Amino acid sequence: MSESVVVIGNFDGVHLGHRAVLEHARELEPGLPVVAMTFWPHPLSVVRPGHEPKLLCDLDERVALLQAAGADRVEVVPFTKEFSEQSPESFVSSILLPLSPARVVVGQNFRFGHSAAGTVDTLRELGREHFKVTAIDLVRSPLHTHGGSGRTSSTRIREALAEGDIDTAAQMLGRPYSFAGTVVHGDRRGRELGFPTANLTVSDKRAAPADGVYAGWLEQIDRPDLAPMPAAISVGRNPTFDGTDLRVESYVLDRTDLELYDVRVRVLFVSRIRGQIKFDGIEALITQMNDDVDLIRQQLTGR
Numbered sequence: 001m002s003e004s005v006v007v008i009g010n011f012d013g014v015h016l017g018h019r020a021v022l023e024h025a026r027e028l029e030p031g032l033p034v035v036a037m038t039f040w041p042h043p044l045s046v047v048r049p050g051h052e053p054k055l056l057c058d059l060d061e062r063v064a065l066l067q068a069a070g071a072d073r074v075e076v077v078p079f080t081k082e083f084s085e086q087s088p089e090s091f092v093s094s095i096l097l098p099l100s101p102a103r104v105v106v107g108q109n110f111r112f113g114h115s116a117a118g119t120v121d122t123l124r125e126l127g128r129e130h131f132k133v134t135a136i137d138l139v140r141s142p143l144h145t146h147g148g149s150g151r152t153s154s155t156r157i158r159e160a161l162a163e164g165d166i167d168t169a170a171q172m173l174g175r176p177y178s179f180a181g182t183v184v185h186g187d188r189r190g191r192e193l194g195f196p197t198a199n200l201t202v203s204d205k206r207a208a209p210a211d212g213v214y215a216g217w218l219e220q221i222d223r224p225d226l227a228p229m230p231a232a233i234s235v236g237r238n239p240t241f242d243g244t245d246l247r248v249e250s251y252v253l254d255r256t257d258l259e260l261y262d263v264r265v266r267v268l269f270v271s272r273i274r275g276q277i278k279f280d281g282i283e284a285l286i287t288q289m290n291d292d293v294d295l296i297r298q299q300l301t302g303r
Helices: 016-028 059-068 088-099 120-126 154-162 166-173 189-193 282-301
Strands: 004-008 034-040 073-078 101-107 132-136 178-182 198-201 212-220 229-236 247-252 264-274
Touching: 004 016, 004 088, 016 034, 016 101, 016 132, 016 166, 034 059, 034 088, 059 073, 088 101, 088 120, 101 120, 120 132, 154 166, 166 264, 178 198, 189 282, 198 264, 212 247, 212 282, 229 264, 229 282, 247 264, 264 282
Parallel strands: 004 034, 004 101, 034 073, 101 132
Antiparallel strands: 178 264, 198 247, 212 229, 212 264, 229 247
């Protein structure tokens, strides 16, 4: 195998900081392919079950985003209990060296091997005869985000989403936050109210924006030839009907003819309209939904 430059990280969300790191890796070794090494599932789900963060994207999305960000190859390392117990020496010999790295790029706080025994200095020593090591700040991005700190991280994006702050999340991601999945059969209440929705269930492992109503777009993943459609998006548990399951429900504006059951879709969040409300009756709910749709139509289409 020819030489490469290997960038190691979790890359959850593939935000602007991650993309800047990939660009920097290519600048360091302009003649070499960039290999992004990532781990699945999240390491904390194995070493500290129950303490892992909610993920910003699933594995397929992560791989696609890394490729779009400039990775020539994505190496997904299964993070198992056995893998977590590997020594730093074993990680280098069995995982890194087969990739023929001329340079390895990691974060300043990079740890690897059993009980996180390996450090950046350990990596340099183990790779001394094989590759160079560059340690950089993986959460630094060129963007000055909300608060002016200019720091971007998956943690900060999760915090912004939890507050319903879609704008800040989008700034740090460099794109609208999105949620993808296969449309499931719901309660059909939306259709009965005149607002049929495409419903996605939210895994407890995934990050979702705070409960509320959002303006956004819905696109069919397997039909890239179709333009994204403007949508009113509800995130929550249907408090008016005492629902319990967290859902992302999207009403495509002015469309009651769509049949999207079992179709893979992606919902892109543009702005937050309001929080969730438990209405006293159906009439109040329909009135509010009409107001929401009018506002969202104006925001997305100018009409």
